Amino acid sequence: MTLKIPLENSSFNLDVSGIAGFFGGEESFAAMSSVHLVRGRRWLGWYNSPGSYYVAKKYGVLAKSRVWDGLYPGVNVDPTTMLELDGKVGPRYVAAHSGTRMEKTGHLAYLLASHYSDLEVDQVIPGPSAKSEAHITIASLEEFKEFEGYPKLPADHLSPFDPIATVPIAFSVGASVMCAIFGDWYCFAMIILGVVCNGVSCFVIGSGVLKIKQPNPSPHSPPGDGVLFNAPGSRVILLKGSEKIISSITRGRFFLEYKSQSQYHDIGYSSVALTMQFLLQLFIVPQGQLFGQIMFLSSLGVSWIFNAYLASVDREDLQKRILMRVLLQKPTFRTVALPKWTSLVVFAAVYLQAKPEGTRGLLEQLIPNDTAVWRLVKSAVVEAVERNKDPSEVVAERNLDHLDNQERGLLEDMMKQASIGYNAGNDFKL
Template sequence: MPPVTIDTDNFSLDVGGFAGFFGGEEAVSAMETVHLYRARRWTGWFNSPGSYSVGKHYGRLANSRFWNGMFPGPNIEPTTYIGLDGKSGPMYVASQSGTFLKQTGHLAYLLMQRCKDQRAVIVEGRKTRANKVTILDMPDIKFDSDTENSLTIHARDGFHKHIALIPIATSVVTCVLCAWGDDWYCFSLILLGILVNGISCFVIGSASIVLQSGASSKNAPPGDGMLMDGNHVIVVRGKEKDVLAITQGKFHLEYQPWVRRRVRKERRTRSIIGDGIRDFHHLFGKKDAESGPGPETETQDLDDDAEANDEYAAIGFCSLLLVIQFLTQLLLIPQGKLFGQIMFLTSFAVSWAYNLFLSSMDGEYLQEVQLAQALNLSDDRMKTYKLGTRTAAAVFACLTLQPDCEHKDWGNRGFKPQEILRQFIPNDTHVWAVWREQVLEQMRSSKQVLQSLDLEACGNRIAAFNDVDKNLLNDLLSDARTAYQQYLVLQVRSSLIGSVSSSVKKEAW
């Protein structure tokens, strides 16, 4: 059998065909983390695969007539497009201000997901369908001094910047080895990939994340309320301005002026393609009744209330560079030597592994951590309780929302406990009506003895009840007692913590 030989002078891997497509999804997903980690935008100097996919994906952010023709598709705001906005949050019901939001935004969604993952305190009692109630005491949010309702989010520090040295070093070493092997085609292509990916990461990641909250009045009542998502409820307590940061706030990518240019959207007039007469009139400035106003008149008649449009030409330019990189690699890689092509593939493989590492990270979890750190939502301010029934959860949430005043002043505060209970259980049968009355009677009482939550306390209102209704009411009152007992424990614990903190302050003085 004759020996098998490989002519390395004429052999070519021809990797240009997949150079721009291989690892495209991983590269796009990795680019979405560029705002979530500190110094992430400075660590993109490596020959990354998937340049065509990344260029086509982020080219839609340019949002201008020129770039829309090159990268067609819907023009979505960068914050939503990258995944920092767009999620629908749970329903919000205020307990005093009367605010009702059927759907909140992205930040409320992140908060709900974080509370769902929190370890809960198990409340003993009857069990049917478990419900979780998280009590969140909002801190006093310190917004940026130059703005009233904005807060700059600082990116999270991580070990990714150390791991990024691996693909960066690999790309640089393979580039140098190609030059040492006198393969200037592969040398230039690896160098081109390093520069284009590094510039793209720097430009796309140059924005800072800003939390934009809703405007609130200084004389507004407390923003206490509930975020309700199925079997999980978050009781939010705090000032209106602090609660608005959750219920109406959102993330926003704030780009520098050299990346973002704000222009006014022009109202474009429709015309027929190929209408030479109109073009002829505009060319020579002829005006008559049929030709209509000239360009100067149209410019002057722009709507003063036209909507502003943000153009990101720098991102469009980076996307164009990524597409050019793909085309260049497609054409010139076959011209390189076998050694240079192997070096090119090596840089691609290591960069793809790093992109895979970045894309495997949970972006929503990183956003949850950033939100909690920015608003100082520590575990001490968030306590989750798991109650065995929805009835107990309704009473417990209602008790934690009652204002610190006499029940006679509830109306002046706008507090309606019966409406809070109905948000949980809208049933209007006689049994549920009696149960609600007994719960409200106990809440109005200043005594800690739970006399109103006994079946005997219902009196003549249950005289017409059969045994089934009485047993049901007894179970519901038992759930209310469970919730009330847990609330009393919570009050005692809060008073102890308050007394300890006050004594510590006195000792410090």
């Protein structure tokens, strides 16, 4: 008994081939971009995904040769940067002991600053006003220890396998089986082609090994203690630890290692396969029956929903988890609120206990003001740290006849804040 094809006598033709290569392209690209952060994700791309042409154009620029550049023109970029595992600019960094000054740091510092930016305040240092305007997060970093498989990041710290990934696979296979049962071999072939092309592409892109690259400072380097900050008045992150661990934050990065680098021919071939998938679907899907076209479109719809689900995953959050658990091994930290920026800067200088030149450099970076009053404030703080004495007492020992009344008033206000920061820095225990 031969089964009758549903909707066989309908005169309506559902021409979906024209949208197959474009619809859902951004979601498909975003979904594939998480392939290195989710366990088993590279093996779970076997479904008929929409947006094949868009994905091919995005990944095609990774391959490097005259042929690939002709097929997929554009600036050749690194896979790590394209997949947003590197490339973000971190905040400024000022070291308290080594004299290091960095106007911008790297991707790991960006992740760390983002992780600490919205933490709740653990301690409030009271001041003249009820409102605390400056916040500093103090993080104590353990000495770096090589983890198993170093420098390859261990898979057990990636996002766990998500069983929802089996839904689009099952639906695409089911849709192709339904097309075969009713003899629509055109739509059957195009669904299977989409499954194979997307699966191979996901496997190829996911074949890169996620590793961490770190500088290797001298074992005799001074401690790397210092502060990360974007601008005066912003949230400050005070880091205490060895030069090795802190330089890993400021100058280290994630990177993907492919067997095919630096030409990435395998990525180029998979991009060609996705392009051919789009072209074949453009011509062949209209030859199928209406029922088969509905099955084809349904498989794209389910896959698009799954890709949108994957695209909603916060990839930065997954990277932060890897950074905090693997590289930094769950550091101890506390966030302190201080009345003003001046009290915060003095708190940091006192807590770091740098040599006079280090304290001076820290103050110059955090308080760039260059007036008579501010020069006096900064020199008093440097001397106070050196002598272990309250900055207000240091200023009281100096001749202030060269200051007018307005400057004396400003100096008095600043020294009140300096005293608050000095006492808080001396008393603080992490």
